[in-house]
Amino acid sequence: MASGGDAPAAAGGGKVACAAWIRRREEKGAARVFAVYGRAGSRPVIEVLGFDSKECSINPEPLSTVALGEGMPDAPRGIAVHPAGDELVCATAQGCRLFKLIFEEFTVRIIPRDASPLESVGPQKCLAFSTDGTKFAIGGEEGHLRIFHWPSMNVLLDEPKAHRSFLDMDISLDSEFLVSTSLDGSARIWKIDEGVPLVNLTRYPDEKIECCRFSRDGMKPFLFCTVAKGTTVTTVVWDISDWKRIGYKRLLGKPISTLSVSLDGKYLALGSHDGDFCAVDVKKMEVSHWSKKVHLGSPISSIEFCPTERAVISTSRQWGAELTKLNVPADWKEWQLWLVLLALFLASAVLFYIFYERSDSFWKLPTGQHHAAKPWSVLKESPPVPEDQTPW
Template sequence: MARDGAEAAVGKVTCAAWIQRRNDEGLGPRLLVAFGRGATASSPPLLDLLAFDAKASALDPEPLARVEMGDEGADAARAIAVHPGGRELVCATAKGCRLYKIVYQEFGFRVISTDASALESVGPQKCLAFSTDGVKFATGGEDGRLRVFHWPSLNVILDEPKAHKSFFDMDISLDSEFLVSTSTDGSARIWNIVEGAPLVNLTRSSYEKIEHCRFSRDGTKPFFNWKRIGYKRLSAKPISTLSVSLDGKYLALGNRDGDFCVVDVKKMEISHRSQKVHLGSPISSIEFCPTERVVISTSHKWGAEITKLDVPADWKVWQLWLVLAILFAASAILFYMFFKYAKLNL
């Protein structure tokens, strides 16, 4: 675990997100983390960019770049959504959304605030999400309004002022065609983004409350958490956040006591447990690292934590090629011996 340092001078981490930079060979680290920090008496709200050391499973103590988000506590980031390309991110604040570009210049990073009036005027948002292909961006507001924009033009694809009473959670499907959303009143809907219309209202009993929602990464079915788990009960404690790994193999469940568990999706069995990560404080977000079996979790009391998961390691690309090379060599040797033996018996 990695406690957030120097918090006496700067605010605690309010939200966090992984950034995987692509096609930037030789231009600094390719795996980063963005931190949104709250304001203190001596520091304004900040947006930090930090490098992640995969071998040590830890963040560098000093930020690669830091930008002030404003002068007031209301300017602090509440949520961060990173574009799949790794060069842009959107922060939700109490006033609206802010767009930032991540630029590598002269052997260093810069985080540059960019004008995006269509996002800045939306008001406080509870949920942010980019589609996997990076061409759609969705926001779900405290006022219950759903907006889906084309990226990067920010042309409106879908605008539904009364989608929910107030948004609770949201996710976009792997094929970028559908969006699932939940409300603070316990209702849930699936939307057809292409047609710009609701597809279905999910049914529930009067005592059920649908809260967190995620599409599986293979695109087959969504995961939902409500008071009665329809498929299988995975946690006896109330769930406070939900996340799916990018390869779709694992599901992370954070609870309101500060613990979390990781579930093997294929077996629907718990593969990892971490207790007291955010002691006595609900985990507000948890997100899988794009390349390593590591998660970053946040809570309002303890800030951010990095946790290495005790799950089977994935095969690296070079390991797969090595196995294929060995099999090819073994096949060649067997073929040569068979050919030589057959020739001697002629």
């Protein structure tokens, strides 16, 4: 069920057009989570909002707001947050804007930064940072693919005719590969460090490969794609070692508009064109959560998993942003794992004690009914040595 909604619009700001999570690592190792909204309208803005993990809610009052400009040319179309949580890139109709995030005790400062190679690239459909934060890729509406080394902005790949027009894009966990899909239904794998296309994913003539995401658990090197064949849409899995299909399953049962994967790789989220979405357990490839009409018939444009909780932010152009807590089994917390280890240790100690008490022991041999045991100090003395024999 939805546990949150579109926050009140800032002055001049409109509906939330795009959203993402910010994960910050504190000095003691704990993670703090924030939400970032991009609002369209007469005065487009970016907002950073606090997140309450206990209540699983987003504070409606922004911690910080920065204006993007005036009107539609500066309206936000997508947001990508650096994995370190200290920078974000916002795409507009004119290009991309880069912002530095400075977190203080109770406030956040959003500072515009110079990003010359990004500012005049035109409207971008896809933005993606690599998991290690060293690569940044953008895919344009005109089909232009650019991959940069971060933060130097050195160009690793610049392909003006990568696709007719971009539909979706993702970077593998090891930052080695990039997958991209096009409006014409094709999908390509790119070798990032070499800056060249590697392979086109195979498809039948009547199939269209649409959304794409790499696995994230570090154990299964898979690629997930949604494949449409007429009115039937399936989630197909490719093995990235040889780029061959290894299986497929029909999960949402309707046309899919967006696909996402959780940070730990345990769940997929699929959003539909009529406002529904589901969460899928990757290990079983079964639906674990289903939310209907979250966006009341409007296509879901993005779904982003919370980095620390089983919750997602979904967005649509008509209804803005919705925060939904997922009805899935709770994850084990660190203190729960330590508690289980302690319980196992105590159980082992109890079993050892019981075994010791019930087992035979050298020091507990029966001594006989009429012969009481005597201490070593009162044992019978040895017979005296005859006088004519001299001991050694």
